[in-house]
Amino acid sequence: MLPSQAFSKKARQRVQAFPENEDRCAAEIRELFGAFLPEMSQDLQIDFFQYYWERYLDTEEATIYDFINWLGPVIDLFRGFVDAVEDNFSDEEWEMIRMAIDEGADTMDIRLLNTLAAYLVKNKRY
Numbered sequence: 001m002l003p004s005q006a007f008s009k010k011a012r013q014r015v016q017a018f019p020e021n022e023d024r025c026a027a028e029i030r031e032l033f034g035a036f037l038p039e040m041s042q043d044l045q046i047d048f049f050q051y052y053w054e055r056y057l058d059t060e061e062a063t064i065y066d067f068i069n070w071l072g073p074v075i076d077l078f079r080g081f082v083d084a085v086e087d088n089f090s091d092e093e094w095e096m097i098r099m100a101i102d103e104g105a106d107t108m109d110i111r112l113l114n115t116l117a118a119y120l121v122k123n124k125r126y
Helices: 003-017 022-036 042-058 064-079 091-104 110-122
Strands: none
Touching: 003 022, 003 091, 022 042, 022 064, 022 110, 042 064, 042 091, 064 091, 091 110
């Protein structure tokens, strides 16, 4: 099971526990998102979360489940499952990804750093 699939399953369970409280759902998903990306700085976790949360709020037809699904590729990417990630990130998302890699390079596992760098080069995004 991919990390994004495990995240999605757990996030959906948390949302179903608080179906009428969007703020509580957001807090639960934010906490879970951080738990799936322990090596990423908390500031970057918040930046990614906020980016997708604002996208969710600005997209009329989006559901909370769409929001959960948008976070999945970020989790897979930063957990090293690059083969599961389609190259469908926007330019703004790529900028955030590069920033996260640059900021975390000193503390990131060298294998993960190499995997991410190779992914960026392959997709001509670095």
